[in-house]
């Protein structure tokens with residue numbers, strides 16, 4: 079008995095000893111290097127004739143040609159180079175992915191022939207498809223070496239890191255499939271299958287636009303099991319390999335804006351055998367080293383050397399599910415903070431100044447800064463220390479409640495504090511540098527404070543209470559804004575532009591940025607697909623705020639008109655040949671709507687997203703009492719249910735169903751997952767019946783499928799100058815609606831008042 083136990087203990091010791099040797103920095107770096115310089119092994123080639131293999135939605139066919147396996151790494155075959163007649167077919171599993179493939183290739187399915195390609199795969203894929211091949215040796219060929227080198231160079235140029243992806247597949251025995259292939263059809267395409275990503279399947283094209291490398295996403299979707307299981311085709315639980323728990327970031331910002339930092343991250347593994355994680359950050363961050371809490375240096379890729387927007391870190395032991403560990407990142411940047419021509423400062427990547435684990439996953443933050451003494455410094459959380467020693471200012475900011483992202487701002491600011499019952503303390507900071515001499519306009523500190531306060535009050539009323547004790551609104555020398563918990567970056571124009579200078583709608587801009595404190599800071603969107611619930615909601619808030627502030631609908635309706643022009647491309651000031659409007663794709667494509675085909679991310683995610691919220695509001699609107707109570711209750715409920723969480727489009731849809739009292743799939747299918755905009759052609763008849771009047775409206779609908787439907791309001795004006803608003807379903811290509819008998823004689827009709835539906839009316 080004892081012997082067995084002792085033997086077992088010895089075995090475990092030996093195994094773990096071996097494991098430790100394997101997981102050293104030196105070992106990782108050697109393997110990493112050899113993958114990046116891998117070449118064909120001319121002793122192992124295979125003459126191919128009509129060989130085919132499928133991976134998820136992709137099928138690769140190898141007609142005549144030769145497969146040359148690559149040199150083995152740690153005894154494993156990890157890939158091959160193919161020279162011959164190849165073909166790749168990828169079938170999009172959803173209507174949106176079919177749309178996307180057709181948009182970029184002109185065909186419903188991706189189907190292209192290629193002349194050669196480089197394939198990397200995990201051990202399980204090798205064994206399933208390629209291990210049985212009978213191999214022979216070939217003449218060494220310089221051409222093949224140079225083609226392999228070319229493909230590796232392309233992957234590197236476009237930041238696709240085959241080595242980082244392959245290493246976990248080499249080091250851990252568990253099933254962990256992975257396929258990466260780059261093939262040349264005249265253009266370079268890359269197909270990847272990686273189940274550790276929520277969207278495991280991806281096909282992209284490498285493009286060059288005016289000297290810039292652009293990765294065009296042709297299609298990207300969930301693994302086939304998801305669709306086969308009958309689950310919602312547009313919703314999947316996010317996969318996170320690990321979660322951040324606490325960040326402790328110690329940052330020095332030098333007089334010359336150089337940033338030097340140490341970030342200690344406590345995180346928890348969410349899977350077994352975890353040996354690698356990647357962290358997002360600005361490509362201006364230079365990672366010097368990554369260490370464990372006992373000071374052991376870890377391997378991390380300095381992929382693309384100076385300008386990587388992520389770091390991949392390899393651990394010195396595999397972590398098990400639930401295990402908590404610590405990493406310390408040491409990094410610096412001479413470029414992540416810029417100085418404007420006016421002499422004030424801004425962050426090139428407002429949230430990219432520290433290594434982020436996952437996408438906006440919540441954690442607590444301790445933030446310590448050493449900054450030039452003469453500048454004010456502002457960040458997120460409770461400021462628990464602010465002291466000066468010589469030329470340096472030391473501030474410490476604690477965030478004991480988990481938040482998703484942190485930022486800062488600093489400069490030479492004028493400030494104003496607004497204290498109003500029921501609202502957080504609001505502090506406005508206007509950069510003195512940007513406006514010295516007031517070359518362009520008056521001092522807008524007061525006006526900004528007034529609008530920001532009104533917008534905070536408005537959002538509190540319609541969405542619910544602001545959860546942080548204070549809101550710091552700080553100027554940046556850029557045109558946009560950015561929202562962090564309790565901290566807002568607000569573009570300089572807000573502090574410069576006179577509101578009488580109409581057309582700029584500066585109050586709407588301020589309200590848009592304030593609304594971001596709710597969307598996404600309080601309720602975060604789940605993935606890029608759901609970003610309309612941040613930008614669209616903020617954009618709609620800005621118009622709704624303007625409507626409430628003005629007390630009439632003039633500007634509000636003009637904004638809606640502008641939006642419709644932008645969405646439908648009817649000659650708006652803002653549209654151009656680079657925009658396809660709603661034709662560019664469904665809102666759900668999110669960031670993918672910005673492509674080399676058209677730049678419609680903002681057209682659709684901001685503008686159409688805002689219009690979608692307007693349609694929901696108007697469907698819930700009580701026209702008799704001019705009340706939005708139902709809509710407000712719905713939005714407040716949504717904030718309450720998802721405060722501090724991530725919400726998806728489907729989460730929002732589920733919630734709307736409770737307030738509409740019906741399945742709302744039809745609405746989201748039409749407006750979020752499809753592209754059509756209806757064109758209504760109404761005709762009216764007035765029928766007399768027993769001294770009463772009946773309106774019969776015949777509405778022909780074009781440009782939409784037969785199952786398209788919408789609730790459309792109709793204003794009926796009577797001869798006695800009173801009016802009523804009727805609401806009815808317009809379904810399919812022709813709807814005949816008959817009103818109830820009415821005592822007054824109608825004289826005029828206006829379909830779609832308040833621009834309640836995004837549509838054309840002829």
Ligand SMILES: [Zn+2]
Pocket residue numbers: 590591594613616
């Ligand atoms: Zn925005």
